[in-house]
Amino acid sequence: xxxxxxxxxxxxxxxxxxxxxxxxYPTGVALITATLDSGEQIGMVxxxxxxxxxxxxxxxxxxxxxxxxxxxxxxxxxxCVNVLAADQADLVTSWRGPESFAGVAWRPSPSGAPxxxxxxxxxxxxxxQLVDAGDHYIVLGEVRSLDVQRPTSPLLFFQGGFGGFASxxxxxxxxxxxxxxxxxxxxxxEPLAALAAEESxxxxxxxxxxxxxxxxxxxxxxAIRTYFEIGLRLPHLPPIGAVHLDPDHEAGLARWLDRLPRxxxxxxxxxxxxxxxxxxxxxxxxxxxxxxDQEIWQDVTRYIHGEPTPRRRRQVLxxxxxxxxxxxxxxxxDGTYDVRSITVAVPMAGTPRLAVRMSFPPAGADGRTVARWxxxxxxxxxxxxxxxxxxxxxxxxxx
Numbered sequence: 001x002x003x004x005x006x007x008x009x010x011x012x013x014x015x016x017x018x019x020x021x022x023x024x025y026p027t028g029v030a031l032i033t034a035t036l037d038s039g040e041q042i043g044m045v046x047x048x049x050x051x052x053x054x055x056x057x058x059x060x061x062x063x064x065x066x067x068x069x070x071x072x073x074x075x076x077x078x079x080c081v082n083v084l085a086a087d088q089a090d091l092v093t094s095w096r097g098p099e100s101f102a103g104v105a106w107r108p109s110p111s112g113a114p115x116x117x118x119x120x121x122x123x124x125x126x127x128x129q130l131v132d133a134g135d136h137y138i139v140l141g142e143v144r145s146l147d148v149q150r151p152t153s154p155l156l157f158f159q160g161g162f163g164g165f166a167s168x169x170x171x172x173x174x175x176x177x178x179x180x181x182x183x184x185x186x187x188x189x190e191p192l193a194a195l196a197a198e199e200s201x202x203x204x205x206x207x208x209x210x211x212x213x214x215x216x217x218x219x220x221x222x223a224i225r226t227y228f229e230i231g232l233r234l235p236h237l238p239p240i241g242a243v244h245l246d247p248d249h250e251a252g253l254a255r256w257l258d259r260l261p262r263x264x265x266x267x268x269x270x271x272x273x274x275x276x277x278x279x280x281x282x283x284x285x286x287x288x289x290x291x292x293d294q295e296i297w298q299d300v301t302r303y304i305h306g307e308p309t310p311r312r313r314r315q316v317l318x319x320x321x322x323x324x325x326x327x328x329x330x331x332x333x334d335g336t337y338d339v340r341s342i343t344v345a346v347p348m349a350g351t352p353r354l355a356v357r358m359s360f361p362p363a364g365a366d367g368r369t370v371a372r373w374x375x376x377x378x379x380x381x382x383x384x385x386x387x388x389x390x391x392x393x394x395x396x397x398x399x
Contacts, residue, residue: 026158034076057143080113177352181207196221201361208353238271288338331367344381
């Protein structure tokens, strides 16, 4: 083993590289709360909470030295750590300060600090020591009381995004909606096979499972080799997934738009317009755009083939936002178009919600041909609904 070097100047570390490297190590997310003497509640989201010692019982978190929220927290002599659950990511991204307590259920801890009713666990503490640590503090808390109130998967921060944890041995082999969709596809593929052969395109049946469209059947016909295969998951990151939206259902539309960066108002407005147009015309049309660079495409490919990470999710979203101009174009009958996909929701009540997608028909089609393809996909989607109703009795939506 080599001896450690001494007396040499420290190597300058690029802070962006440091953040990127450490971002590949997942950390738990907690909300540190306190109640001030004035009665005001304060809350601070941290990704640095950790256990320190069993004897004496100590925990810690590491706030930025310049944090004004921590300066307010420090006015109280105690604080409470709320270990957040995987389904509380929206709470974190929408947290705006003391006013945020009005929108969540909580009760006071023994010290009077807020305990969120849906948190995994809470740990009530007194300040033990405050340690200077570069541009952060190390706050050591002495545990006074604690409890596990909701033993579920915790919220994790990883690669700049939020998610949960589940042991692979505990994962269900298949989602209930996915199993049902596979059964429904038995009645649906014949008209899709005919369309694929007629128009030399790939035609797929998709099922909405969670916030992904899952490919449950594909008929090959395109001259272009595509990546569509059974089991492939396509994330509903705007503008993808607009065929399943009802623009009049503002809550559902807002949830879809909230998958975009909050500060990107231009993209949010453009995606809202896309959703309204898709609803009006009854299909989603996407043209072939410029190819992403190799690194982005590798991340996208790994994401949709079952290796989703926050970084890859951001790459998928970035790729979509770079191509917004290719969605829902105004068709010139005499124009020339290279179509990537035409997607139509199957007009069928209940779950799972299905869609028919035509991918990569012959390039260089004129606007009249593209309009005809859109009409054909709509007809096939309606035919799929009729076939499923005949075989399984699932209600068709009129239209």
